[in-house]
Amino acid sequence: MDYFPVFLDLKKRRCLLVGGGEVATRKGRMLAKAGAVLRVVAPEISSELRELIASSGGELFAREYQTSDLQSCVLVIAATDIESVNEKISADAQALNLPVNVVDTPALCTYITPAIIDRSPLVIAVSSGGEAPVLARLVRAKLETLIPASYGKLAQIASLWRDRVKARFSDGDSRRKFWEKILQGPAAELMMNGQETAANNFIASELAADQAELTRGxxxxxxxxxxxxxxxxxxxxxxxxxxxxxxxxxxxxxxxxxxxxxxxxxxxxxxxxxxxxxxxxxxxxxxxxxxxxxxxxxxxxxxxxxxxxxxxxxxxxxxxxxxxxxxxxxxTAASGCAAYAGIPLTHRDYAQSVRFVTGHLKSDDTNLQWPELANPTQTLVFYMGLVGLKEICESLITHGRAASTPVALIEKGTTQEQRVLISDLNSIADVVAQNDVHAPTLFIVGDVVKLHNTLKWFKAGN
Incomplete structure (x- = not known):
């Protein structure tokens, strides 16, 4: 971990922002949202940034940066496009042990600003350590779609009940279980649907419940x-x-x-x-x-x-x-491994049904209904069949399945170590013996295996 993640309380605390353009305005917007008092230094300043300064009770210096601008500040952001100025701001701030961020220049920073998902009071920060800020923003965008805006309401209701829950449960483990039950159950649904009174009533009833009921496994x-x-x-x-x-x-x-x-x-x-x-x-x-x-x-x-x-x-x-x-x-392994190997388990030209079969029974043999399994219009998928592979193949051939029937043995399917061995019923046991195959494996029998070479490059996860 290159950076230690931390959230700062900036309410009513002075922060220095050097720069007055679009980037500086974005930074000023976030500082003001966190309750900071803005001190902005720049020869030219956007109209929005001026409004942010006024609303925060801050101050504006319409001139070039001076070292004295750092006085009484707790945080520094340099958002100018002049490299020498940014370097000086960074050096001056570090000399005073002030946390400093120079936009898009990680080497001059003692902290970086993450991409933020704001569901206040729930706030989620995503960072790539300054190495790939666009990737961090893409991750943020994904999280934005997964985390409803109403999660902020859940955080608020948790805050309201926090002291009473702490008084009800003496140990941290019981409190954690209680909150997980609340925040993933009916109370959460009610709160997110705007039924705040009903949500509070539900929490009250849960707090009054019998201890044994609350702690049931x-x-x-x-x-x-x-x-x-x-x-x-x-x-x-x-x-x-x-x-x-x-x-x-x-x-x-x-x-x-x-x-x-x-x-x-x-x-x-x-x-x-x-x-x-x-x-x-x-x-x-x-x-x-x-x-x-x-x-x-x-x-x-x-x-x-x-x-x-x-x-x-x-x-x-x-x-x-x-x-x-x-x-x-x-x-299940049959559908997952077959898909990653490019082998459809059914296909109207090759197989109209599929059967899942265990290759290892309680009696430690493979005493199966071989005449039924020998039907050439179906796909067979054998689980746990590596040890009994030779017997499986011989039994199918004996009961009428063609020795030339295509087969696939999939080793460690869907993982980065997946390996697919293609052969036929007559030869697969020899192929496996030559390739040092280890469990877990899946054995697929049927004409659908012919499609492996056609579809393997289009398989899921390729």
Whole structure:
């Protein structure tokens, strides 16, 4: 981090602004909005800047800059187009330990001004460290569309109730949980819709609720997708940011884990073939135990929790113990990996249906309904099929699927390390053996694989 982000209280404090043109006017506008008293020095000054000086109770010096202009100021901005003047202002300010910003000249600055999203009293600043101000403004523009103007009202209502909430809850963790519930629930919706009285009534009722009800835990069963963090749903991201503890699988990518709340406790419960960090029964019980402790528990899974993710087994025990839970679907590996490999799972010229199949069963074999799977008009997608790949191919051929049927094995799909091996049923096992392939993989069987070379350059994420 090249700069330490900080917000300054400039109300009724004198700030020096050197320059009187369009850029200086923009800076003066922001200073005045923050309540600063403007001292402006420049031979020529725009009419708007003159009005800002007057409204702030400031002063105007229609002349060249002098070192004495720094006296009694707490902040300095140089917005002239004369390099030597800017250099002198920077040197003079730094000699007095005054924070100074020289517009568009990071080398002369001791602080920089960020792009701002203003939802006062909520203010969000975005900075590129002076390296790419246009990029910072583009990020600001994106945030402007995501953060409603009414968020300022939420900040105001939080301020009104702050002392009463602090008195109600003795510890910071309980207060945080309460505010997250308020700011993401009905009270927030009411406030943003202009129903301020109803919002305040709701908060009052929540404060009066039984302590056990307020601190009750919950489980979030969230699909983390096949690897690319940009494939997460908005709801998944929101719950990932508010969980107290996360139980995660080995198939959850590092990029997805980076988006989990920073201070959440993390428990690895991943499984490999014949190697389990924690047995499934113990995972199920741990979800119940943590929720009963009042924690918000994130069960984060690769792909979708209900497609070969054993999510159904986990929520069965939660339901039996009356633990509230939410299930958030994720993009399953079949659709995500196929899309990134340029392979449509269905196509009216090649496949009229698609079947998702697990290549690894409880009995540790691949005893599947092979006659049904051998139908050439469908696409087959095998999860967890790397170890049993040779048996899968031989069984399909034995039951009528052509040995020349195109196949694709996708390794680490949707990630930067994605690799796609194309072959046919007869040869894919040998190709895999020659290429040192490692899980996670996805195995696609069917004529749709023929489209890989045509569509791969147009795939999502390319």
């Amino acid at each position: 919950e489980v979030y069963l969230v699909g983390g997708g096949p690897g690319d963090p940009e494939l997460l749903t908005l709801r998944a991201l929101r719950l990932m940011q508010q969980a107290d503890v996360v139980l995660y699988d080995r198939l959850v990518s590092d990029g997805v884990m980076e988006l989990v709340r920073r201070d959440a406790e993390r428990i690895y419960v991943g499984k490999r073939r014949s190697e389990h960090a924690m047995q499934q029964e113990n995972i199920n019980q741990l979800l119940v135990d943590l929720a009963k402790q009042g924690k918000r528990v994130l069960r984060l899974k690769g792909g979708d929790p209900f497609i070969f993710g054993r999510g159904g087994e986990e929520i069965e025990l939660l339901a039996q113990n009356h633990i509230p839970f939410q299930v958030v679907p994720g993009i």
